[in-house]
Each structure stands twice: as structure tokens, then as C-alpha cells.
Amino acid sequence: MISAPLLRVSAAPNRAAAVGAPFRLRATASPSSGSRPSNVRCAAPPPAAAAVASSAVSTAATPYDVLGLRAGATAREIKAAYRRLARERHPDVAPGAADDFVRLHDAYATLSDPDSRARYDRGAVAPAAGAAQRPRPGWGAARPRRRTWETDQCW
Amino acid sequence: MQPGSSASPLLLPPSTAFSPLHSPLRSRSHCNCSSPRLRRSIAKHRREVARAVTVAFAWPQMSEHFYTVASDSETTGEDKPQQSFPDVAIGIDIGTSKCSVAVWNGNQVELLKNTRNQKGMRSYVMFKDDTLSAGVTGAAARENGHEERDILSGSAIFNMKRLIGRMDTDEVVQASKSLPFLVQTLGIGVRPFIAALVNNMWRSTTPEEVLAIFLLELKALVEMHLKHPVRNAVLTIPVSFSRFQQTRIERACAMAGLHVLRLMPEPTAVALLYAQQQQQFMHDNMGSGIEKIALIFNMGAGYCDAAVAATAGGVSQIRALSGCTVGGEDILQNIMRHALPSFDSLYAGQTMDRIKSIGLLRIATQDAIHKLANQDTVEINVDLGNGHKVSKILDHSEFEQVNQAIFEKCENIINQCLIDAKLVPEDINDVILVGGCSKIPRIRSLVLGLCKKEISYKNIDALEAAVSGAALEGAIASGVTDSSGSLDLLTIQATPMNLGIRAGGDSFAAIIPRNTTVPARRDMLFTTTHDNQSEALIAVYEGEGERAEDNHLLGYFKITGIPAAPKETVEISVCMDIDASNVLRVFAGVVKPQGPAVPPFIEVRMPTLDDGHGWCGQALAKMYGKTLDLAVLPKKLQP
Numbered sequence: 040m041i042s043a044p045l046l047r048v049s050a051a052p053n054r055a056a057a058v059g060a061p062f063r064l065r066a067t068a069s070p071s072s073g074s075r076p077s078n079v080r081c082a083a084p085p086p087a088a089a090a091v092a093s094s095a096v097s098t099a100a101t102p103y104d105v106l107g108l109r110a111g112a113t114a115r116e117i118k119a120a121y122r123r124l125a126r127e128r129h130p131d132v133a134p135g136a137a138d139d140f141v142r143l144h145d146a147y148a149t150l151s152d153p154d155s156r157a158r159y160d161r162g163a164v165a166p167a168a169g170a171a172q173r174p175r176p177g178w179g180a181a182r183p184r185r186r187t188w189e190t191d192q193c194w
Numbered sequence: 195m196q197p198g199s200s201a202s203p204l205l206l207p208p209s210t211a212f213s214p215l216h217s218p219l220r221s222r223s224h225c226n227c228s229s230p231r232l233r234r235s236i237a238k239h240r241r242e243v244a245r246a247v248t249v250a251f252a253w254p255q256m257s258e259h260f261y262t263v264a265s266d267s268e269t270t271g272e273d274k275p276q277q278s279f280p281d282v283a284i285g286i287d288i289g290t291s292k293c294s295v296a297v298w299n300g301n302q303v304e305l306l307k308n309t310r311n312q313k314g315m316r317s318y319v320m321f322k323d324d325t326l327s328a329g330v331t332g333a334a335a336r337e338n339g340h341e342e343r344d345i346l347s348g349s350a351i352f353n354m355k356r357l358i359g360r361m362d363t364d365e366v367v368q369a370s371k372s373l374p375f376l377v378q379t380l381g382i383g384v385r386p387f388i389a390a391l392v393n394n395m396w397r398s399t400t401p402e403e404v405l406a407i408f409l410l411e412l413k414a415l416v417e418m419h420l421k422h423p424v425r426n427a428v429l430t431i432p433v434s435f436s437r438f439q440q441t442r443i444e445r446a447c448a449m450a451g452l453h454v455l456r457l458m459p460e461p462t463a464v465a466l467l468y469a470q471q472q473q474q475f476m477h478d479n480m481g482s483g484i485e486k487i488a489l490i491f492n493m494g495a496g497y498c499d500a501a502v503a504a505t506a507g508g509v510s511q512i513r514a515l516s517g518c519t520v521g522g523e524d525i526l527q528n529i530m531r532h533a534l535p536s537f538d539s540l541y542a543g544q545t546m547d548r549i550k551s552i553g554l555l556r557i558a559t560q561d562a563i564h565k566l567a568n569q570d571t572v573e574i575n576v577d578l579g580n581g582h583k584v585s586k587i588l589d590h591s592e593f594e595q596v597n598q599a600i601f602e603k604c605e606n607i608i609n610q611c612l613i614d615a616k617l618v619p620e621d622i623n624d625v626i627l628v629g630g631c632s633k634i635p636r637i638r639s640l641v642l643g644l645c646k647k648e649i650s651y652k653n654i655d656a657l658e659a660a661v662s663g664a665a666l667e668g669a670i671a672s673g674v675t676d677s678s679g680s681l682d683l684l685t686i687q688a689t690p691m692n693l694g695i696r697a698g699g700d701s702f703a704a705i706i707p708r709n710t711t712v713p714a715r716r717d718m719l720f721t722t723t724h725d726n727q728s729e730a731l732i733a734v735y736e737g738e739g740e741r742a743e744d745n746h747l748l749g750y751f752k753i754t755g756i757p758a759a760p761k762e763t764v765e766i767s768v769c770m771d772i773d774a775s776n777v778l779r780v781f782a783g784v785v786k787p788q789g790p791a792v793p794p795f796i797e798v799r800m801p802t803l804d805d806g807h808g809w810c811g812q813a814l815a816k817m818y819g820k821t822l823d824l825a826v827l828p829k830k831l832q833p
Contacts, residue, residue: 118485118506122506122507122509125509125684125686126507126508126509126684129684129686130713130773130774131670131671131684131685131774132684134774135774136774137713137773137774140713141713141714141715144686144711148711
């Protein structure tokens with residue numbers, strides 16, 4: 040519970056960094072020649088995206104981010120990513136990480152069912168806009184409100 | 195302090211060797227009136243076991259805190275005491291009929307045998323004078339051949355797995371009334387009264403106590419084998435066990451000085467074993483996402499379970515679980531009544547004659563059913579005394595006709611499992627048949643037929659699979675790693691039953707639906723049903739019924755101080771959380787309107803109810819059903 044607010048704090052700058060990276064890259068590349076190493080680091084999107092997804096265990100991330108996948112991932116990739124991450128985040132492996140796993144599983148539940156994935160892909164903008172969190176007393180304060188995926192119990 | 199790691203074990207006098215066994219009982223002497231007997235039994239055990247193992251079996255400076263038993267509310271708790279001993283949790287399969295125990299020996303799972311060289315030990319406790327003895331050693335039976343007859347003498351309690359945590363209105367309890375020991379019911383939804391015959395007198399006991407005595411003997415067997423004390427255990431349970439029944443198992447374990455690390459639904463333990471085998475077979479494909487779907491069907495003497503598991507790279511995902519309370523015991527009773535149509539009238543009321551006679555019929559019928567698995571017809575021929583004789587030839591078609599209802603239930607749970615897993619028979623790669631009843635030809639053909647398979651999976655022993663899986667889980671949960679990767683496994687469990695609350699009269703609103711992956715957290719919004727309703731009752735149920743009363747009541751509490759508002763305008767959130775230790779917590783409170791006038795949320799760990807599950811729910815509905823009712827907030831009003 041203590042770690043959750045920390046995660047959210049760290050998620051925000053990470054997201055900003057990811058979004059802002061190309062912009063900063065263009066801005067800094069021409070004036071200073073000594074920034075080459077950082078250029079290289081910023082210019083490689085796949086590792087950067089993966090880092091955001093895995094290190095920050097993003098709270099406001101899309102299901103794709105949570106699984107570390109691109110939007111067009113195949114069903115097999117989704118399953119493989121879920122299993123790989125489950126082996127890292129399941130509370131049996133990482134004690135106390137129940138929230139991480141719940142988030143991972145929610146993402147998987149959304150993407151593994153073709154219908155719910157299609158629904159998500161169509162309305163991907165809407166939940167992001169509605170993600171503004173309602174304040175919740177007690178248990179809710181530490182956690183963002185999750186969508187209640189209707190197909191959650193299906194694999 | 196790590197007593198077990200000491201290089202030269204100090205030999206203690208026999209009387210102190212088992213003294214830690216006292217502590218769990220002392221610490222919970224409040225828990226029921228019968229614990230003095232248990233203590234006597236332990237004293238006897240201490241003497242016997244100490245005699246047997248004075249040389250081989252002694253623990254250096256065993257301190258009592260070693261066996262401190264968590265209170266009831268802690269038995270599944272996340273605050274697990276630090277292990278001061280490098281021990282690996284043992285795996286226990288408590289069967290209705292037979293019990294087995296296995297341990298991870300460093301390389302593989304090993305099933306332990308008792309002194310009579312049995313891996314499957316009959317599950318019973320014999321009450322004789324002042325001594326108690328369980329089926330682990332079978333010490334109470336005069337000799338091997340007579341064990342079954344002794345068990346049926348009325349002095350032994352068996353089938354405790356069918357009785358534990360059940361109300362006297364339960365049909366399983368009602369069916370247990372034809373057993374040779376006393377099962378008395380009042381039919382009002384309280385626990386049944388059970389008693390064993392000691393010197394022509396019924397002496398009361400409880401299923402928890404019987405199980406505790408059995409587990410104590412089992413624990414002693416394991417400790418003799420391992421030569422060090424055992425504290426943690428993984429037990430398998432039927433899928434249809436309610437959360438209340440799970441707490442009864444935990445209590446029995448606590449009484450025996452065992453800490454429950456996990457309670458695993460039986461087919462999921464089998465799934466874990468399967469996952470291990472698959473991982474070994476396809477070591478090269480690890481992590482490639484090639485998954486195999488297995489349907490596991492487990493039918494023992496008391497329960498019948500099915501599960502669908504998707505396995506790849508050592509990860510076993512439980513995609514669906516279903517179970518019911520039919521088993522070999524029901525088949526046996528059906529055949530007994532079929533062979534002797536006057537069964538119920540003849541055996542109404544227990545007398546010594548009738549108990550003996552019923553025992554003879556039971557043994558003969560059981561024997562016939564076993565034989566029928568391998569031959570076309572079988573003869574039941576038994577003299578029941580008092581001029582009653584049974585002489586009957588039974589063939590397969592008759593056997594199947596008599597047990598038609600049972601086979602239909604088996605079909606239902608398999609179909610349910612496939613539907614819940616959103617699979618068709620063609621998706622299944624392997625069908626795994628386990629449990630004693632999986633030897634019955636009709637059961638085999640039924641399961642394979644539904645899954646459209648010719649043969650079942652071969653590499654799993656039907657009677658040893660569940661306990662082996664439990665021992666694997668025990669090793670994994672104890673943090674044991676294996677260089678060959680054979681413990682590099684993960685089971686992702688699912689809830690076997692819906693969890694929800696009563697709402698809108700007697701309806702049941704499922705908040706966490708069955709087959710939800712655990713850990714899980716779900717919430718649902720409810721609203722008031724009256725203007726200015728200031729209080730609401732949250733009655734938590736578990737089960738498959740559409741009406742709340744058809745399900746198991748786990749507990750209840752009130753939300754008070756709801757701000758005055760017209761009905762259906764207040765929003766009350768009820769959240770259910772199952773954590774990594776499978777503990778259920780319910781959080782509830784008002785979320786709309788907001789403000790300082792709103793009372794704090796309430797967090798309740800479930801189950802809270804100890805007894806009286808039947809009448810309690812009815813009383814609550816009668817007293818508060820209308821005034822403190824809640825309704826599910828219509829979807830259109832939800833944000």
C-alpha cells in the first residue's frame with residue numbers, strides 16, 4: 040500500500056519523458072555535439088517503451104503498455120507476454136505484488152478476448168479521458184479506480 | 195535459532211520430545227469442549243511414538259514457540275511467522291476414504307508409507323475407551339484383514355471430509371445418517387451432532403476434532419520419516435468447499451500443530467503436476483507460448499471436481515473450476531439400497547445388530563463395485579443376520595441405471611467447466627482422470643466422450659496425483675529451488691464460486707464471479723431502497739445460486755450513518771478483495787454524496803460466521819430484509 044503512491048509519482052515523469060523524448064531530441068541535437076550518447080538512447084524507441092512498461096508498472100498505462108506490447112500484437116504474443124510477466128509479478132513469486140499482478144491480469148483479460156480487445160481498441164480514447172480518479176476513502180485512496188472488465192473471468 | 199541444523203542432535207528424554215505438541219492445544223483450549231480428549235490422545239501418541247523412535251527421533255532444544263499456533267483469524271493470514279526451521283511444507287491429500295502425504299525430498303516428490311507399507315491410509319479415527327487412534331497406523335484395527343469391519347463397528351468416525359463445516363440441513367449430512375456412527379440432525383441449519391460408540395455409549399465429537407487427531411498421527415509419521423519437526427503443509431480440498439469449510443480445515447490443522455500454507459483445489463494440484471511434466475517434455479519450447487489445455491476430472495469417495503488448465507512454460511493457468519458433492523459414497527449407498535430395497539425401513543434407528551448388519555452389507559457392496567470395474571457381472575452375496583439375506587447379481591447396465599443421476603451430475607460439471615473456459619472439446623489436448631472413481635468404466639467413457647477423446651493422459655497416477663501436486667506446491671511455496679528447473683512452476687488460481695452480497699430482496703449480486711483469477715479486487719455500486727434510509731445490511735454469500743438463500747452465508751455487517759437522501763440517489767460501494775494468501779476482505783461505504791458527514795468505510799475479513807449458517811441468514815432476511823435492503827445501482831446511473 041505504501042508503494043502505490045510512489046509508483047504513481049514515478050509513472051508521471053516517465054510518461055512525460057517518453058512523450059517528450061522526440062521533442063527534446065530535436066531540440067538538443069543541433070546545438071550541442073556532445074549529446075550524442077543521449078541521442079542514441081532517446082532515439083531507440085523500443086527499449087524506452089519497454090522500460091516505461093516494466094519499470095514503472097504504470098498505473099494509467101494502456102493494457103498494451105502493461106504487457107509491454109505494441110498495439111498490433113498477435114494473440115500468441117499477448118499470451119507469451121502475460122506468462123512471462125506473470126512469472127515476475129505473481130504474488131507467489133514476488134510477495135506483496137498483488138496489485139501489479141491484478142493490473143497485469145486485467146490488461147491480459149482485456150486483450151486476450153477478441154471482443155473485449157476490439158471494444159477496447161475502438162474506444163481506447165474514452166477510458167483514458169475518464170481516467171480522472173474519483174477520490175475514494177480508505178482502500179481506494181491508494182489505488183486508482185479500475186474499469187470493471189466484464190469479460191474478466193474469461194481467458 | 196535453527197534447531198534442525200545442529201550437527202549433533204541432542205537426545206532428550208522421551209517425555210520431552212513431544213512436548214511441543216501440547217502447545218497448540220493449550221493455546222486453543224477455548225475452541226471446543228472436547229480438547230481434553232485430544233490432549234489425552236496426544237499424550238498417548240507421545241508415549242507410543244516416543245517409544246518407537248527414542249533413538250531416531252529427537253530434537254535439540256526444541257522451544258515451544260516453534261509450535262505456536264496462529265489464532266483462527268490468522269490461520270490464512272499474510273503475517274506468516276518467520277520459519278525458524280529450514281523445512282519444506284509437506285503435501286497432504288485428505289481423502290474422504292483415503293489419505294496420503296508426500297514431501298519434496300530434494301530431487302522429487304516422495305509419497306510416504308505407513309508402517310503397513312501403505313501410501314493411501316484409510317481416513318478414520320477409532321474411539322476406544324480412553325484411547326484414540328487414527329487410520330494412519332491402523333493401530334486400532336485388530337489386524338489388517340479386519341480393519342474395514344472395525345471401521346464400520348460404530349466406534350470409528352470416518353467420512354469427516356463430507357461432514358466438516360456442513361449444516362444439518364445439508365443433504366450430504368442427511369445422507370451420512372446411514373453411516374454406522376451417530377449423525378444427529380435438527381434440520382434448522384446448525385452443525386450436526388456426531389458421536390462414536392464407546393462401550394455401548396455414544397460419545398460426542400466433532401469433524402474438526404476427528405480430523406485433527408488424524409492429522410496429528412499423520413504429522414508424527416512424517417516427522418519420524420524426515421527426522422525433524424514439520425510445521426507447514428499444503429492441503430488439497432474439493433472445489434466445492436466453501437470458504438467456511440476451508441476455515442474448518444485450517445482449524446483442524448491448527449489443532450494438530452500444522453500451519454496451512456495453502457489450500458489447493460484438488461484438480462489444480464493435479465494441474466501443477468501436469469505443468470511440471472509438460473515443462474520437462476518440452477524444455478526447448480519454454481516461454482514460446484505453445485500452450486496445452488488439459489481437462490482434469492477428479493472423483494473420489496466424497497466429491498467430484500473438474501478443472502480446465504492452460505499450461506505453457508511451467509505456468510499453469512486455471513481457466514475454469516467446477517465441483518459438486520457426489521462421489522463413490524453416493525454410488526455405494528445407491529447400490530446398497532438397490533440390493534436391499536428395504537434398507538431404510540430395516541435400518542431405521544441404530545442398534546448394535548443393525549450397525550453390524552449394515553457394515554456387512556457395506557463391505558460386500560463395496561467389494562462388488564470394485565470388482566465390477568474389471569468384470570462384466572458381479573455377485574453380492576451376504577448374510578445380514580436376523581434372517582435377512584442379500585443375493586444379487588449386478589451387471590454394468592444395472593449399475594449405470596441405478597447411478598444415472600450421479601453420472602448426470604458429472605456430465606454437468608464437465609460441461610459447465612468447458613463453457614466457463616470458453617472452450618469446445620476439440621480445444622482440449624489432454625484429459626486427465628484421477629481419483630478412486632476414475633476407475634469406474636462408465637465414468638471414464640463419460641468424461642472421454644464429452645471431451646471427444648479416445649484415451650486419457652497416461653503419465654499421472656490416479657491416486658497419487660493430488661498429493662504429489664500438493665507436495666510440489668509445498669516445495670515451491672517454501673521457496674525451494676531446483677537446479678534442474680523442475681520447481682520453476684507457477685499456478686495462477688481462480689475462484690471456484692461466485693462471491694457477492696444479498697441485494698434487492700433475496701437476490702444474489704455476484705461481485706467476484708466464479709473463475710476470476712486470484713488475487714482479485716472487484717467493486718460494485720449499490721443504492722438505498724427507501725427514502726432517508728440510514729442503515730444498510732451487507733450479507734456476504736458464496737455460491738452458485740441465484741437467490742442469496744441458496745448460497746453459503748459467510749458473514750454480515752451494517753453500514754450506518756448513511757446521509758438522508760431520497761432512495762436510489764445514494765451510492766454505496768461494496769468492494770471484495772482476495773489477496774495473495776486467498777484471504778477475502780469486504781470493504782463497504784458510502785461514495786455519494788461525499789463530504790465530512792459520511793461515515794468511514796468498513797473493512798471486514800470473511801468469513802465471520804462460526805455456526806448457524808442456515809437459520810442466521812433466514813433470521814436476517816426476516817428481521818431486516820425489507821428495512822435494510824440494498825439494490826444494485828442500475829448501470830445507466832453508474833459513472
